[in-house]
Amino acid sequence: MLRMTLSRTAQAIIMVWAVATALFFLLNAVPGGPVLALTGEFADPDTVARIEERLGLNRPLAERYLSFLGLLASGNLGESYTYAKPALAVTLSHLPATLVLAIPSILMAAAIGLPLGIRAARPGPLSGVIIATALVLFAVPVFWLGHMLRLAPGASTVFPVQGMTDPRGFYQGAAYWRDVSYHAVLPVLTLTMHQMAYTILITRRAIRAQWVRPYVRTGLAKGASVSRVEWRHALPNGAAPIFALFGNRIGWFLSGAILVEVVYAWPGLGQLTLAAIQNRDLPLVISVVVVGVLFTMLGNLLADIAQTASDPRLRSGKAAS
Amino acid sequence: MRAGGMLLLSPVILAAIVPGLISGFDPFAEVAAPLLPPTEGHPLGTDDLGRDLLSMLVAGARGALMLALIAVSLTILIGGAVGLLAGWTGGYIDNALMRFAEFIGVLPRLLVLLLVTTLLGPSLLLVATTLGLTSWPGLARLIRAETLAQKHREHVMAARALGCGNVRIMLRHLAPAAIAPALAVAGPIGASAILTEAGLSFLGLSDPNFISWGDLIRNGQSFFHQGWWLAAFPGLLIVQTCVAFALLTESTTNDP
Numbered sequence: 001m002l003r004m005t006l007s008r009t010a011q012a013i014i015m016v017w018a019v020a021t022a023l024f025f026l027l028n029a030v031p032g033g034p035v036l037a038l039t040g041e042f043a044d045p046d047t048v049a050r051i052e053e054r055l056g057l058n059r060p061l062a063e064r065y066l067s068f069l070g071l072l073a074s075g076n077l078g079e080s081y082t083y084a085k086p087a088l089a090v091t092l093s094h095l096p097a098t099l100v101l102a103i104p105s106i107l108m109a110a111a112i113g114l115p116l117g118i119r120a121a122r123p124g125p126l127s128g129v130i131i132a133t134a135l136v137l138f139a140v141p142v143f144w145l146g147h148m149l150r151l152a153p154g155a156s157t158v159f160p161v162q163g164m165t166d167p168r169g170f171y172q173g174a175a176y177w178r179d180v181s182y183h184a185v186l187p188v189l190t191l192t193m194h195q196m197a198y199t200i201l202i203t204r205r206a207i208r209a210q211w212v213r214p215y216v217r218t219g220l221a222k223g224a225s226v227s228r229v230e231w232r233h234a235l236p237n238g239a240a241p242i243f244a245l246f247g248n249r250i251g252w253f254l255s256g257a258i259l260v261e262v263v264y265a266w267p268g269l270g271q272l273t274l275a276a277i278q279n280r281d282l283p284l285v286i287s288v289v290v291v292g293v294l295f296t297m298l299g300n301l302l303a304d305i306a307q308t309a310s311d312p313r314l315r316s317g318k319a320a321s
Numbered sequence: 322m323r324a325g326g327m328l329l330l331s332p333v334i335l336a337a338i339v340p341g342l343i344s345g346f347d348p349f350a351e352v353a354a355p356l357l358p359p360t361e362g363h364p365l366g367t368d369d370l371g372r373d374l375l376s377m378l379v380a381g382a383r384g385a386l387m388l389a390l391i392a393v394s395l396t397i398l399i400g401g402a403v404g405l406l407a408g409w410t411g412g413y414i415d416n417a418l419m420r421f422a423e424f425i426g427v428l429p430r431l432l433v434l435l436l437v438t439t440l441l442g443p444s445l446l447l448v449a450t451t452l453g454l455t456s457w458p459g460l461a462r463l464i465r466a467e468t469l470a471q472k473h474r475e476h477v478m479a480a481r482a483l484g485c486g487n488v489r490i491m492l493r494h495l496a497p498a499a500i501a502p503a504l505a506v507a508g509p510i511g512a513s514a515i516l517t518e519a520g521l522s523f524l525g526l527s528d529p530n531f532i533s534w535g536d537l538i539r540n541g542q543s544f545f546h547q548g549w550w551l552a553a554f555p556g557l558l559i560v561q562t563c564v565a566f567a568l569l570t571e572s573t574t575n576d577p
Contacts, residue, residue: 015424026440139512139563141519144538144556151545251429258431259520273432277439289432296427
């Protein structure tokens with residue numbers, strides 16, 4: 001356990017360094033630097049020089065990289081050019097808005113998708129219907145789905161179609177959260193349907209692979225009900241890909257949800273990322289991507305832990321690969 | 322399943338090869354009144370500039386299929402090479418390759434694409450290549466596992482005893498076992514390539530030299546109240562194409 005923790009931590013550090021370095025050089029190598037994005041095309045040279053001086057962009061690249069590494073080592077990702085605040089703080093301040101969408105979507109997708117996926121592993125016409133629905137949902141571009149939901153007859157009269165809060169109301173406490181959840185209904189629905197498609201397809205395949213195992217036949221032969229065999233025997237045995245899916249998707253929700261955030265004008269991480277890239281806000285881009293990568297790794301780690309907890313065979317330390 | 326996939330995909334392939342067969346209008350020309358609802362001459366209506374929507378969708382097929390083809394081929398090529406090499410050699414090389422695969426695997430793909438297209442300019446080829454270069458880790462892991470399972474089988478040992486070199490063993494004796502997993506991921510990878518490119522275009526980063534279905538949706542979104550068809554039909558076409566891709570390979574992976 002200690003060895004695993006250490007190696008995971010080392011891996012995370014290397015990963016963050018590699019991603020940050022790649023981004024640093026990529027962003028510095030291309031024309032149209034951050035100063036141009038800040039000042040616009042027609043700024044006078046004095047202003048440009050002053051901004052370069054203030055952001056430290058007039059120093060040679062190697063020197064800037066070294067001081068960037070120093071910052072990175074101290075857990076500081078520099079100051080955002082456009083916000084003039086620590087980039088990491090700006091990133092983290094946008095995280096709750098994204099989590100408000102991500103957490104309910106993931107939970108609902110699991111609650112609906114898991115039973116449907118297990119059911120779809122049985123033969124029969126109902127399974128065909130479930131699989132077909134899941135395939136179509138998988139193939140629907142998530143932003144188009146959001147757009148269509150928003151414009152479905154009646155939707156816009158019942159639910160707010162953009163923003164996270166009502167700009168006219170200055171709500172506090174419980175009223176604020178009621179307002180936010182009211183605004184979250186359509187984006188969460190969009191994300192849930194998207195994630196549900198993956199859940200159903202992966203779960204079905206995982207359970208289907210268990211159906212041919214002898215223990216399933218044994219269970220049925222000794223009189224256990226089909227659903228008991230499915231939930232108590234097949235699911236724990238076939239859970240690995242399902243855990244992996246959810247672990248993987250956590251990172252997706254932090255970055256891939258950009259599209260849904262754009263459709264619903266939701267002020268989360270995705271919108272922030274988009275603006276940061278367009279403004280060439282180098283520290284902010286790096287900080288957003290680093291946070292995204294860390295969350296993906298955290299998701300994968302959680303998946304591993306959940307898998308170990310659910311499968312006694314993995315607990316002895318000898319991981320079956 | 323496979324027949325269904327072929328049925329859904331064939332109009333798209335046809336549109337990509339012979340665009341004139343399905344619709345006779347120049348996709349870039351103003352051919353009718355703007356925002357015409359679906360009518361006889363223009364079965365899917367016209368856009369805000371009076372261009373025929375069906376012709377534009379048809380013109381977009383080539384780009385979409387090319388993108389999927391490049392992304393899938395690169396994925397199979399890299400994933401296959403890495404998986405075979407890691408599984409066959411083992412040891413340090415295996416370890417290094419798999420760590421590298423993990424690194425690529427945790428990169429947020431849409432973010433990488435956003436960065437690349439914003440910084441280097443939107444180009445379909447660039448997007449397709451980037452997708453291929455970032456989609457392979459899952460397949461590499463599958464093929465590595467398959468290679469490990471095959472490694473000590475008799476036919477491989479026999480080949481080795483007969484003096485076959487490493488490359489020959491990997492290509493002639495191990496690669497055939499990797500074909501099934503490679504085909505199984507081809508559909509989902511192709512579908513997700515099309516979906517990701519559509520998302521990118523939706524954010525305004527489409528290649529100006531190609532008509533992108535995602536870009537058509539973006540345009541249609543701003544004219545929804547005047548013409549619902551502008552966003553609806555491109556979306557449905559993406560759904561059709563991606564369902565087809567998924568169906569095509571669902572059949573090869575299905576059922577023990």
